[in-house]
Amino acid sequence: MPASPTVPPRMNAIVLDRFGDEDELRSREIAVPEMGPSDVLLRVHVAAVASWDAVERRGDYDGVFGIPSRFPYVLGWDAAGTVAAVGSEVTRFAVGDRVYAASTPVPRGGFYAEYGVVDEEHVAHVPARLSLEQAGVMAWDALTAQSGLDALDLDRGQTLLVFGASGGMGHMAVQLARQRGLRVLAASSGADGVALSREQGADAVVDGRAEDVLVAAKEFAPDGIDGALVTAGGPMAERALQALAPSGRVAWPHGVHPLPATAPAVPILSFDGDRTRAALDRLNTVIESGTFAPYVARRFPMSQVRDAHRALRDHYVGKLALIIRDHGLLPPAVAGRP
Structure with missing residues (x-):
């Protein structure tokens, strides 16, 4: 046509x-x-x-x-x-x-x-x-973050580690998670990344460039983190996953590399972003009802x-x-x- x-x-x-x-x-x-x-x-x-x-x-x-x-x-x-x-x-x-x-x-x-x-x-x-x-x-980053949170299926009040929380997908995931009532530990990058994650309401923020994310995660949730959304791979991300509770799980989008060299003790849920009309409608509902931007x-x-x-x-x-x-x-x- x-x-x-x-x-x-x-x-x-x-x-x-x-x-x-x-x-x-x-x-x-x-x-x-x-x-x-x-x-x-x-x-x-x-x-x-x-x-x-x-x-x-x-x-x-x-x-x-x-x-x-x-x-x-x-x-x-x-x-x-x-x-x-x-x-x-x-x-x-x-x-x-x-x-x-x-x-x-x-x-x-x-x-x-x-x-x-x-x-x-x-x-x-x-x-x-x-x-x-x-x-x-x-669109793609927000929808993928939304799909990752869906895969984790955490309840209000549970704890979430967002690794790469100041990046494209990560900073949107922080906001979406907060609107779901999750307690969010943001592993961000640099002073500007830490500042952005704090502005967006993360309950705790750690600078992955300068601090040990595993130590911060254990302080944030001494009994273990309930779920993690990984938006940037690498040795520090792999180390941070040691902080998950035995019942925890990890959402790892397809295309995020490098993958862990050693499989963590908890399940890794690999997924793609859902970009259907239904997913877009859900995202818009969240945006219209909160402060997401x-x-x-x-x-x-x-x-x-x-x-x-x-x-x-x-x-x-x-x-x-x-x-x-x-x-x-x-x-x-x-x-x-x-």
């Missing part, structure tokens, strides 16, 4: 003509993606720049979706913007609606572009209290996309945002940190 007559046939996008380092990212005009009957065409305002974008840029995902990679290749799994057009079977969205989406660049292209297409199943309205900027960096550490215009990818190697808290269109992003009610 062609796009609406109000949508131009071509758009500006950041593309790869081959996999490689940041220098392979180039700005070029390409065709606006075609739509199917159940699709929503987003006029993209903000796309997230995430750690997995760099992995994909290098070609490490080549073929893993069961479809050959096609160039020009457009990255970008998360975005927010306004609806530019809808397919003939779409009834929940109208042109002009503020929406966000969780998509995959394969097979129809990602969101490092002025327009992106996604099945309506993976699209949701932006809650009124969030800006497009916040919503644009949110993604934190954007740095913003980059499309012209600085290579710098954005270089920044993925640096220390930062929260999320990085690629600004595709810079108007209408920050309603006064939600400016600044949550």
